[in-house]
Amino acid sequence: MWKIYLLAAISFLNGTSEYVIAGILDKIAEANHISVSSAGQLITVFSVAFGAGTPFLIAMFARMDRKKLLVYALTVFSVINILIAIITGYEMLMSARIISALSAGVMQVTVLTLAAVLAAPGKQGGAIATVIMGQSSALVAGVPIGRVVASHYDWNVIFIGIGAVGLLFSVLTLFAIPKTVAEKPVPLREQFKFFMRPRIAAYLLITFLWLGAYSVVFTYISPYFLDIFGMSNHGVTTALFIFGIASAIGAQLGGFSTDKWGAFRTLTGGMLLHAIALLLFPFIGQFAFLFYVLLIFWALAAWSSGSPIQFQLISLAPAAASIVLSLHSALGQLGMAGGAGIGGIAVKNGLLNYLPWIGAFTLAIAVGVTVLDKVYLNEKQFKETQSTLFIK
Incomplete structure (x- = not known):
């Protein structure tokens, strides 16, 4: 061991x-x-x-x-x-x-x-x-x-x-x-075939958007704490430590919620709460108590989304779980790169205070894709399956 x-x-x-x-x-x-x-x-x-x-x-x-x-x-x-x-x-x-x-x-x-x-x-x-x-x-x-x-x-x-x-x-x-x-x-060309399956592609896109929204803010978290909230170096260290603990708890809560209430409710609920937390950041001013409450709320919500996304991907391709999870990891990294890049452009143009809103907007798109998968792609797949069974 x-x-x-x-x-x-x-x-x-x-x-x-x-x-x-x-x-x-x-x-x-x-x-x-x-x-x-x-x-x-x-x-x-x-x-x-x-x-x-x-x-x-x-x-x-x-x-x-x-x-x-x-x-x-x-x-x-x-x-x-x-x-x-x-x-x-x-x-x-x-x-x-x-x-x-x-x-x-x-x-x-x-x-x-x-x-x-x-x-x-x-x-x-x-x-x-x-x-x-x-x-x-x-x-x-x-x-x-x-x-x-x-x-x-x-x-x-x-x-x-x-x-x-x-x-x-x-x-x-x-x-x-x-x-x-x-x-x-598994040859790369075989791996890339999974992008052609609409529901898997949808959840890979959700992965990209979710971590992109997270990265927009997290990449610049130190200057955000220092410049927007006027925190000291010690304060930034404390905030990062609290954020890390809440992130770990959030990941565990995501797994528990997925088992108890299902992947769709956990994912949509988590991303909506994530977006709300980001939307509120520019409004809390210099109130330290509200800052720490919102910081914990953000971390819990942000990291609750990983488990339901991975659960859905494995459910959609149980015989190729390692492949879809590796694609999930790759798209997640590219999402973080995209978020960091967009955040850099925003910071360069003096929009540091509004980075959370960029993240919230991205999460709104991710929620839309999740709902689309639930009400359209899932239903379409069900009808195609029923049609195939009827023909047989």
Whole structure:
């Protein structure tokens, strides 16, 4: 079981490298003499590279031993994060983040694969959930810890630490994880055929819009707290920590609600509450109590949507669950990239205070797609099935 925890720790490190920039965006902008919107594009390029590049790299290295692939990816990941800490120049930072994202994407897919293989019979689901929890825990601990380190030392120290720990994990993986042969790969052209199935395409679009709406605000969360609410560095750290805990609780509530009330009610309700929270942010002024209440409300609602979306995708393609979930992950990363990019344009044009409204508008579209799937696509699929059965 401890091998699964090692994989979860690697996943936590991976998530920290992705999310931590949102918590120190102002520090990076100041140190590199660039605008906050330009610094935000470091998140955009990471998500684009992660989402678009990972499927191709996994297909390219499909026949490689999973242990060896993880060691190679970890090594590249570690070295490039150390380089991020010492290189100078915005263009070099962008290039390094792209390489970091590609290695991170390979790492995440590989640790999930290894978790399923190494788990005891009947325990695969729990092992995968443990690894996923490792990455999501980066929001709870990794991001606020990164903010504390950047406040007391320098933002570079964070990436040196990520690189050093990554090299340690690489050595542990080399000695602790057994050799594992990957399953027979599914060609990319076969994977892309799922985009042609209307209901699966609808939920992949919902994934894109949901995480895009979230990313519009979360990417610029530190400057938003600092500039709009006038918070101190300590206040930002506290807010990020509270947000992370509420996010983890929200993910669990989403799973509970999906089981009890169904995916449609959980998803539409969660996204509507998410939109309401974002709509209210510009109205609460400097009231600290209202701010923290709304922050928790936002995190709970935002992260309740993941479980019902994944449940629906698995229900629509039970024989190809791994494929549709990998597409879900890729579209989610591209959605975060799109949100970060749009947010950067808004910030550059002095619209930082209104980022939540952009997110709320995007969520309204996502709710519309969800309802369309329920009342039209689902009904259409049912009629086609009934027609086929009648003909037979």
